[in-house]
Amino acid sequence: MYTQCPECLSVFSVDARTLAQAHGFVMCGHCGASFDCIATLADQLPPEPFNELPSHEPGVEPPRLEAAVYRPKPKPEPAESEATQLRDDFADLIVTPRFARDAHANRPHRWPWVLACLLLLFGLLAQLGWALRDTLIADSTVGPMLQSACNVMQCRLPPVRDVSKLRLLARDVQTHPTVPGALLISATVRNDATFTQPWPVVDIRLSDGNGKTIAMRRLNPYEYLDDVEAMRRGLAPGASTALVFEVEDPGHQAVAFDMEFE
Structure with a gap:
């Protein structure tokens, strides 16, 4: 062809x-x-x-084939009664997927692990908060929230010390009016921090005309404060207070003094 x-x-x-x-x-x-x-x-x-x-x-219609060489026998259809019986047998059958059965079977054993993980997470957060307690309390946003929560639970936040926020507004030194051989030093201090600070340790240095230190005194809060309750409360944020110190007079060589906080 x-x-x-x-x-x-x-x-x-x-x-x-x-x-x-x-x-x-x-x-x-x-x-x-x-x-x-x-x-x-x-x-x-x-x-x-x-x-x-x-x-x-092209032909108008396809040619019709008549000479069949093989024709398979049709499959016998099931009787109507048998088909109806099969439908009735499986009508009330409930099939649960295997993964759903496994999930349902294992669910009662999961909650201890979830609870243990939550407890570990809370413990980790508590340790992290305790390690960063000074930073959190000193924060201008978190600190007031913690203080409010502590007031509700009737607890006390641990004191946070930041001497850089203590501002020395005024200071003066004079001879003690009643104690011979002593000096009376007064200072006005303001807490510029947003949180309550513990009373600072005060370092007082007396120097001569050449700037040489000839006397030094380090005073703890209990040495210059008589009010125990005020010492316990600390120095509130934005509060100003007057401090008075009695020190020994080193003589006429002391012409200047300096004050620092610790």
């Missing part, structure tokens, strides 16, 4: 196997065009010379 490429008009020989494999569509080996070889399929070539093979017009 023969067919012709509609593009380059090359004629090729084909067999039934090629037609069946390609379902009638082939590719021209000369120009590469794809075409339906059945449209120009011919058993014999016409006498030469010829240009084109005659084309087959």
Whole structure:
């Protein structure tokens, strides 16, 4: 059998196997065009010379095949009563997926692990909060919240010390009016922090005209405060207080003094 490429008009020989494999569509080996070889399929070539093979017009309707060589027997359908019985048997059947059964079976054993993880998490947060307690209390946002919560629970926050927030507003030194050989030093201190601070340790240094320290005294809060309750409360934020110190007079060489907080 023969067919012709509609593009380059090359004629090729084909067999039934090629037609069946390609379902009638082939590719021209000369120009590469794809075409339906059945449209120009011919058993014999016409006498030469010829240009084109005659084309087959498509049929109006497909040909009907009558000579059957094999026909499988149809499967017998189940009786209506049997089908109804099968539907009734499985109508009330409840199927639970395996993963759902496993999840339901393991659920009672999960809560101890969840509880243990929560306890460990709370313990870790508590340790972290205790390690950063000074920073949290000194924070302008977190500190008041912690103080309010502590007031509700009737507890006391640990004191936070930041001597850089203690402002020395005024200071003065004079001879003690009643104690011979002593000096009376007064100072006004303000707490510029946003939190209550414990009373500071005060360092007093007396120096001569050359700036050399000739006397020094380090005073703890219980040495210059007589009010135990005030010592317990600490120095409130924004509060100012006057401090008075009695120190030994080192003589006429002391012409200047300096005060620092610890």
